[in-house]
Amino acid sequence: MKAHDGIYVDGAWRPAAGTDTIEVVNPADEQVLAHVPAGTAEDVDAAVRAARAALPAWAATEPAERAARLTALRDRLAARAEEIAETVTAELGAPPKLSQTVHAALPVAVAGSYAELAAAHAFEERLGNSTVLHEPVGVVGAITPWNYPLHQIVAKVAPALAAGCTVVLKPAEDTPLTAQLFAEAVDEAGVPAGVFNLVTGLGPVAGQALAEHEGVDMVSFTGSTAVGRRIGATAGAAVKRVALELGGKSANVILPGADLSRAVNVGVANVMSNSGQTCSAWTRMLVHREDYEQAVELAAEAAAKYGERIGPVVSARQRDRVRGYIEKGLAEGARLVTGGPEAPRERGYYVRPTVFADVRPDMTIAQEEIFGPVLCLLAYEDAEDALRIANGTEYGLAGAVWAAEEAEAVAFARRLETGQVDINGGRFNPLAPFGGYKRSGVGRELGPHGLAEYLQTKSFQF
Numbered sequence: 514m515k516a517h518d519g520i521y522v523d524g525a526w527r528p529a530a531g532t533d534t535i536e537v538v539n540p541a542d543e544q545v546l547a548h549v550p551a552g553t554a555e556d557v558d559a560a561v562r563a564a565r566a567a568l569p570a571w572a573a574t575e576p577a578e579r580a581a582r583l584t585a586l587r588d589r590l591a592a593r594a595e596e597i598a599e600t601v602t603a604e605l606g607a608p609p610k611l612s613q614t615v616h617a618a619l620p621v622a623v624a625g626s627y628a629e630l631a632a633a634h635a636f637e638e639r640l641g642n643s644t645v646l647h648e649p650v651g652v653v654g655a656i657t658p659w660n661y662p663l664h665q666i667v668a669k670v671a672p673a674l675a676a677g678c679t680v681v682l683k684p685a686e687d688t689p690l691t692a693q694l695f696a697e698a699v700d701e702a703g704v705p706a707g708v709f710n711l712v713t714g715l716g717p718v719a720g721q722a723l724a725e726h727e728g729v730d731m732v733s734f735t736g737s738t739a740v741g742r743r744i745g746a747t748a749g750a751a752v753k754r755v756a757l758e759l760g761g762k763s764a765n766v767i768l769p770g771a772d773l774s775r776a777v778n779v780g781v782a783n784v785m786s787n788s789g790q791t792c793s794a795w796t797r798m799l800v801h802r803e804d805y806e807q808a809v810e811l812a813a814e815a816a817a818k819y820g821e822r823i824g825p826v827v828s829a830r831q832r833d834r835v836r837g838y839i840e841k842g843l844a845e846g847a848r849l850v851t852g853g854p855e856a857p858r859e860r861g862y863y864v865r866p867t868v869f870a871d872v873r874p875d876m877t878i879a880q881e882e883i884f885g886p887v888l889c890l891l892a893y894e895d896a897e898d899a900l901r902i903a904n905g906t907e908y909g910l911a912g913a914v915w916a917a918e919e920a921e922a923v924a925f926a927r928r929l930e931t932g933q934v935d936i937n938g939g940r941f942n943p944l945a946p947f948g949g950y951k952r953s954g955v956g957r958e959l960g961p962h963g964l965a966e967y968l969q970t971k972s973f974q975f
Contacts (some may be wrong), residue, residue, distance in 0.1 A: 514603055514690060516547035520556050520713065524706025528969035529554040535686050535713065540606035540825040540862040543580050549689045552714030560710035561728040564652045564679040567707025572649045572677040579675055582629035583584040585702035586671070590663075590695075591621045597694055598662060604688045605662060606862070607787060607826040615886075617789075620667040620942050623959065630964050631675035635764050638886075642975050647968040649677035650754050654723040655693075656716070656744070658736045659685035660790040660884075666695050668947075668958045669733045670709065676967035681710045681729070683720050687827050689713040707899045716740065729946065730754060731967070736790075737905075738882075738952050745955075756956030756966050758792070758948055760882040761910030763901035765795035768896065768925065769804065770917035772938075777808050779911065779938050781815035781888060785866055788824050789835070789886035793911035793933070793947075795880060797872075798890045801900050809870045811888060813850045816866045819886070825862040826885055833953040835885030842878040843867050847889070864965030883909070896925065904930045909950030913938075927930040945948035 516537070520528045529550035537546045550556070590597070597620075598612035601618075607616055642744040654927045657670040666682060673680050684692035700864035707953045712719050724732050724747045734744050738759040748755035752817040765780040767773060783795045800808040826832050852867025864885050872889040879889050893899040903912065916922035918948050919937060926934040932949045944960035956966050 514600070514694055516546075516549055516690055516694050518550065520550055520552055520560070520561045521693075521700075523710065524700065525812070526747055532678040535689065535715070536742060537604055537687075538828070539603050540827050543862070546603055547690060549713045550694070552683075552712040552719040554718070556712045556714070556717055557683075557722040557726060560681040560712050561652060561723070561726050563707040563710055567696050567705060567949070568649075568652060568679045570677055570707060573709045575916075575935045576634065576636060576675065579677065580628045580632035581626060582674060582702055582704050583631055583671060586704070587628060589623055589698040589701045590624055590667075593694060593698060594618065594621070596689065598688050600694055601662060604690050605659065605827055608822065608824045611704055611787065611824070616661065616663060619943070619945075620663045620821060620960045623664065623667045624671050626943055626960065627671035627675045627964065630672075630961060634961070634964060640972075644973040644975070646971040650967050650969050651678060652728060653678045653680045653967065654726065654729040654732045654733045655680055655682045656720050656723065656732065656736070657682065657684050660787060660792070662688035662691040663695060665735050665888040666692060668963065669735075669757040670695075672964045673733075673967045674704070674708065674960075675964055678731075678800040678967050679708045681712060681723060683712055683714060683723050685762040686713070686715055696731075698969050703893075704874070724748065725751075727751065731756070733956075733966070741872070741954060751796070756958070757954040758956070758958060759954040760908055761792045761794070761879065761949065761950060761953055762797060762882055762906045762908040762932065763793055763795045763911040763913075764797045764799055764914040764929070766799045766806070766899050766903055766915070766925065767801070767808065768914065768921060769801045769901070771805055771915035772851045774811060775938065776915040777811040778815050780814055783913075784888045785816065785823055785886050788826050788864070790826060790831075790884055792882070795911070795913050796883065796888060797903075798888060799893050799902055800890060802892045802894060805890070809850055809868075809890055812888060813867050816851050816888065819866040820857070823863075823866055823886055826864055829862055831884065832864055835864045835883055835887065836872055838881070838883045838885070839867055839887060841891075842872070842876065845876045845878070847872045847876060847878060852887075874905050880906055900925070900928055910948075910953035911935075
């Protein structure tokens with residue numbers, strides 16, 4: 514598979530400072546796809562310097578022109594959709610249909626939304642005797658994960674560019690080829706040199722150098738809570754802006770009287786999508802005790818259908834981590850309904866779609882993010898008990914509520930300590946703010962709230 518052997522800095526591909534490379538592996542067959550540079554602190558410094566040099570002109574560019582560049586970027590991503598989908602399938606292991614309908618298509622929609630927001634946003638407003646200016650934060654260091662490689666890039670880079678910021682991107686080392694395709698699309702879209710820069714590399718090296726660089730005004734990170742804490746501490750010490758989209762352990766609460774079959778089937782699909790590698794997945798299904806055993810049977814039937822449809826997880830490390838959690842669930846007394854820790858295939862980083870019943874709220878698998886195709890079913894006694902269980906983790910990223918009456922579901926959802934809730938299977942909205950409560954992070958992505966993260970305010974009083 515084609516890969517650039519350099520980094521993208523100041524509008525051109527150039528050799529990295531060092532000679533070390535990162536091996537990109539296809540998780541479905543464990544074959545090496547390509548090698549990309551393992552960028553160093555020197556590479557990050559060159560990228561940040563290019564971004565700082567480009568900042569004044571880009572920040573002063575009219576919003577309409579920034580919108581035009583984002584529209585061109587959207588069009589280039591759309592034109593490359595097939596190539597993007599094939600690349601995501603190869604380096605992430607996502608099934609082709611998922612790569613086409615989600616991994617390639619969603620970023621096009623998000624890029625388009627920010628083109629519209631850049632054109633429509635009021636970068637100046639009047640408040641009494643004051644004029645308030647919305648100005649770009651500055652140079653943004655964007656550190657993205659591997660689970661939705663292009664979507665996570667666009668969700669950070671597009672609003673930053675719309676705001677007038679310049680960007681240095683450090684993508685996940687497991688999925689760097691998609692990031693290189695994005696850099697090509699940026700170049701083709703006519704974004705000025707230095708406004709966007711790409712350095713591939715390892716998190717403890719390139720990622721840390723980017724977070725610590727004194728020339729970076731804001732760090733936007735998506736990934737584990739453990740790494741997010743370190744980045745937050747680094748940013749806090751330097752008094753720089755930070756946005757953190759971290760882990761989740763979201764609850765899918767099915768209230769008595771809801772359409773149980775639909776709620777369970779949609780819930781299982783939500784967890785199994787992308788091989789369970791979704792931070793907002795509803796990995797805890799809460800069912801009233803009277804409906805519990807029926808829900809367990811429905812979940813087992815639904816999960817069994819994913820045995821041949823589900824892709825691998827991204828790496829051997831992630832496979833072993835997920836299997837370890839499954840073994841932990843068994844050791845702590847959860848009832849294995851389907852799946853298990855055994856390898857389903859001889860090659861590839863596959864994990865069996867797994868459903869646990871009789872899960873207690875204090876079990877490890879009910880408290881910690883597994884990030885694999887593992888669903889936990891928990892029984893509750895009444896609505897107050899369901900609320901206690903749903904809010905009883907350190908996370909608060911997403912969730913779902915199902916009820917016979919929408920008003921009942923909304924009333925329950927208002928009491929959930931989480932950033933986003935789907936009511937009776939509500940459709941995904943790319944303009945809705947996405948982000949978490951508690952240790953699921955700080956800040957929001959997508960839509961106008963995502964744009965606001967990259968703006969700072971100045972006021973003139975008359």
